[in-house]
Amino acid sequence: MRRQRIALLVALVFSAVLPAALSAQQASQLRGTWAINRQQSDDINAKINTAVARMNVVVRQIARPRLRSTNTAYPQLVIVHDATNIRVDMQGRPSVSSPANGQPVLWQRETGRTCTQMRGDCVQVTTQWSNGALTQTFRAEDGQRVNVFTVSPDGGTMTMNVTITSPRLPSPLTYKLVYNRAS
Numbered sequence: 084m085r086r087q088r089i090a091l092l093v094a095l096v097f098s099a100v101l102p103a104a105l106s107a108q109q110a111s112q113l114r115g116t117w118a119i120n121r122q123q124s125d126d127i128n129a130k131i132n133t134a135v136a137r138m139n140v141v142v143r144q145i146a147r148p149r150l151r152s153t154n155t156a157y158p159q160l161v162i163v164h165d166a167t168n169i170r171v172d173m174q175g176r177p178s179v180s181s182p183a184n185g186q187p188v189l190w191q192r193e194t195g196r197t198c199t200q201m202r203g204d205c206v207q208v209t210t211q212w213s214n215g216a217l218t219q220t221f222r223a224e225d226g227q228r229v230n231v232f233t234v235s236p237d238g239g240t241m242t243m244n245v246t247i248t249s250p251r252l253p254s255p256l257t258y259k260l261v262y263n264r265a266s
Contacts, residue, residue, distance in 0.1 A: 112238040117160045117262035125258040134256040169210045185211035239264050
């Protein structure tokens with residue numbers, strides 16, 4: 084009976100420690116510079132066209148360029164993190180830096196500066212680790228964008244799955260961008 088309890092205790096300890104160790108390994112694999120793999124990535128314009136297809140013509144003509152301006156295949160991503168903060172640099176856009184524990188910060192889209200209140204170009208950003216993936220959420224007055232970053236088991240490929248939701252969209256806009264490790 085005592086051996087069974089010890090075996091159960093050991094199994095419980097390993098089941099708690101092993102996922103944390105795997106998450107830490109995946110988190111460290113995410114750190115670095117990544118270059119877009121256009122062949123394996125989705126065609127964002129086609130995905131946008133599908134997402135707005137059910138809108139009336141006038142609304143579609145407004146929605147399509149707005150979605151295109153905020154959804155681009157960034158040629159390069161740089162991800163830097165430590166125990167408390169995560170920074171994602173998307174080539175051609177301001178860096179997004181936020182606490183790794185999911186605490187929200189206000190961030191201005193065009194300048195990258197911290198805002199004092201959510202309005203206009205200011206969005207709420209949260210970033211956190213979950214099951215080995217990095218989830219970055221941008222909440223605005225008119226919807227939200229969620230980027231989920233995962234790394235392949237060999238550490239050579241990163242996938243960024245994007246989901247855009249808004250009460251104005253008939254269905255979510257979803258697409259994936261695939262990146263190869265550059266450094």
